[in-house]
Amino acid sequence: MSYVMPKSYTMQCLVLLSALLLSSQLLSVQSQEGKALFSSCQTVRGNFTVNSIFEVNLKSLISSLSSLPPTEDGFYNVSFGETDNEKVNSLVLCRGDVKPIECIGCIIRAGQEIRERCPNEKEAIIWYDNCMFRYSNRTILNTMETSPGYSFATDFDFPGEKGAWENMLTTLLEGLMSRAAAGGERKKFAVSKKSGPSLQTLYGLMQCTPEISERDCIDCLTWNIGRIPILCNTKMGCRQATVSCNLRYATSRFYDLTAEEQPRALPPAPLPSPPPPSNERVSDGKGFAIDDVKGVVIIVGGVVLLIVSCVVIVLTLKKKKHNRQNERREDSLKFEFSAIRSATNNFSPLNELGKGGFGKVYKGILNGKEVAVKRLSENTKQGEIQFKNEVLSMANLSHRNLVRLVGFSAENNERALIYEFLPNKSLDNFIFDKALGWATRYGIIVGVARGILYLHQDSHARIIHRDLKPGNVLLDKDMTPKIADFGLAKLFDESQISQRFTENIMGTEGYIAPEFRNEGRISFKTDVYSFGVLVLEILSGKSIWNSKMGENGEDLITYAKRMYKKKPLKPEDSNLDKRDKEDILTCISIGLGCVEYNPSDRPEMRNVVQMLEKTNRSQAASEQRTTKGRKSRVNV
Incomplete structure (x- = not known):
């Protein structure tokens, strides 16, 4: 004999579960979003003082971000204040393939972090992988701008013929630009992929803020494309963004696969109706069926078990992915010690640039480029610790005021770090x-x-x-x-x-x-x-x-x-x-x-x-x- 929960209790559990999942998803989105890609605090527009009208308006605007309604286009324009110089105008754009709930989570985080990075500037902008958020005391809507912005490139060059690479990339970018610009007033976004020689697939993405015109979108993207030979050249991955548009391409897919499909409206699926209740029910005398309690316990226990299982699976997959990425990164940076020895003319004293606490630095020629090779002292415990720290930290750091790590070598007791060569020394x-x-x-x-x-x-x-x-x-x-x-x-x-x-x-x-x-x-x-x-x-x-x-x-x-x-x-x-x-x-x-x-x-x-x-x-x-x-x- 089986007993079924009444419909009212079933709906209450579904509502409670939905609220729980929505809250946890918002939290996970904000935590997974990670570090901002780039931010810019624009001092040219001036600064505001503590407790000024502008700061009050800015706080009100950022507080309102959590109340934004999720939309499929991911574009928002919010303003607070009345006086021109004290009014805060904002523009928010999520990447076109990002789910609405992830979009809101990214926007909330952006509003919080931009206050920390730009505590008193009247104009600022911050970019994440999933969204961009900017504010100003001037009108920023319906205006195409190409500054400020940022550019990232991968470390790996296309291994084949340069002409073939340029033809494949040009074809991909031209198709993306025309599709993105023609997207309409609510969403100017396009993704695509292109197959080419010596490379299985090249994936690309372009997006403009939707309020600018089709012509302005094309001009903005053309400006970014024109910088590719300077900033990215034949690198197999590149990301460029300005205030009004952005583009990205890579040899692995970085966007949602469904974004390649044509969007179509689907009616919401109705909730399944529960089976009719049984005529036989055992009551505890207080108006609550005993099987109601059993049903709630089973559902809650199942949900908890499902969530825990999902968390374990996700963490395991992320760890494996991280390990694979580290292995690929290490392989790309690792050189045979014989190549290092040859590059420095067997560590000739004539090539010595300097000496530090853990070894000497030599000038060398590696793969046709000048490098600085730091050969660590043999059998030195501190040298091994230094070697691990430098490889792990320097390999993932990128800033114009940091020395760039080119590679390393580790064979037996020999360890060496390879850096870009700087002609003026220290x-x-x-x-x-x-x-x-x-x-x-x-x-x-x-x-x-x-x-x-x-x-x-x-x-x-x-x-x-x-x-x-x-x-x-x-x-x-x-x-x-x-x-x-x-x-x-x-x-x-x-x-x-x-x-x-x-x-x-x-x-x-x-x-x-x-x-x-x-x-x-x-x-x-x-x-x-x-x-x-x-x-x-x-x-x-x-x-x-x-x-x-x-x-x-x-x-x-x-x-x-x-x-x-x-x-x-x-x-x-x-x-x-x-x-x-x-x-x-x-x-x-x-x-x-x-x-x-x-x-x-x-x-x-x-x-x-x-x-x-x-x-x-x-x-x-x-x-x-x-x-x-x-x-x-x-x-x-």
Whole structure:
């Protein structure tokens, strides 16, 4: 004899289950969305103050994002406020193949994170894989713009003939552009795939914000396509995005397969009706059937079991996928040690570039390109740890102010790291012996600050460098600084990054923060201290550990602090214009603030970069000063 739950209880369970699944899906969407791809805080539109009308409107707008109705087109335009300068206009666009629930989850996360990244700017934009969110105090709807934007390319070049690759890519992109632009007023989106020589399939995606015209969409995508030869060339994967449009292609499918099909409207499927209740029911005397309880328990238990099983399966598949990706990544970076030996002419002393705590660095020619090979000392435990850290962290880091890892080799006791070659070597070859122009010095300070900020905040694994010094800042042919040597870097989980203790005090005397040297206490403020020392060295042209300043023979930090308290330090170079002197004084203040004894008194690198960028020096003026070749130092 069987008993069936009444229809009312069945519907209540279905509603409860639906609400549970909807909530969990929103949470999972936000957690799976991961790091933002790129963000830009536009200072040109000015800043707002705390509790201003603009901030109130911005908070109201971001709070309203969770109430947006899910739509298939994934496009929203929300505004708050009445006065033109205090009104906040927003534009939100989800990738065309993203499900509505995933779209809302991405938008909510974007609104939260953009406030953290751009705390007081009146215009900002942030991109994720699934969505883009921007706001401004000006009208941004119905306007095609190509700035700001970003570009990513894979590390792998097309192995076949370049002409065949260009023909296949051109055919794919032209078809996508025409389809995306003709999409209509609510959705300008297209995906497609193309087969070609030496490659099974190339997958592509294009999308424009739907409110711009078809002509503007074509112009925007054409502008991005025109940058492919410069930014991506023959790389087998490329992603480019601007404010009004974006494109992407890769050799593996990255979009929902259903997006390749023509959309069609389907009527909602009716809920299945439960079977008619049985005439025989056993009651507990309180108006609730005993089998009702059994039914609820069975349904809840089944749902819990189903959810747990799904979680286990998903985690297992993600782990296997991650392992496969790591294996493919390792294979693409790994070189035979015999090739490294040949590239450096058997590690000839004539090719030696420098020597560090864990080995020597040599110049080499690998696959026709100049590289820097770091050969680690044999049978060194610390060298093995450094090797693993550098390979794991550097292989996945990409920033213009970080040295790029080209590959590695590990055979028996031999281990080597292969980096891009930078012709100007390290910063300590310039700032102590040669007078650099102020524009160059200022560019180095800003570049190093941006590189450290990327390590601290924007990298996939937030990293503390622990040994920032002039010898670990390399310079390319344009004197762009690139931070090197992550052998001392420590990777932390989100919950563990605020502060740690370590028994292994590593670094270079003079650049080590007091709390790290004395107590083994490490945090992001450890790097801030080292950066402050570096700034004072760049400004003065004097080293922290071999300079005695003033009548009392004080070290650089002590002397600079005493003189700054006595009276502000003044640049005396007559060739410097007023803006140069203002920038120098800003850098002095930043440097002294970064070397404060108490870590809590030091600024975060995010604040340092903001202070440096607020000088708003124009590129034209900077280039003009560089052309004049002015040489300057600050008398400290």
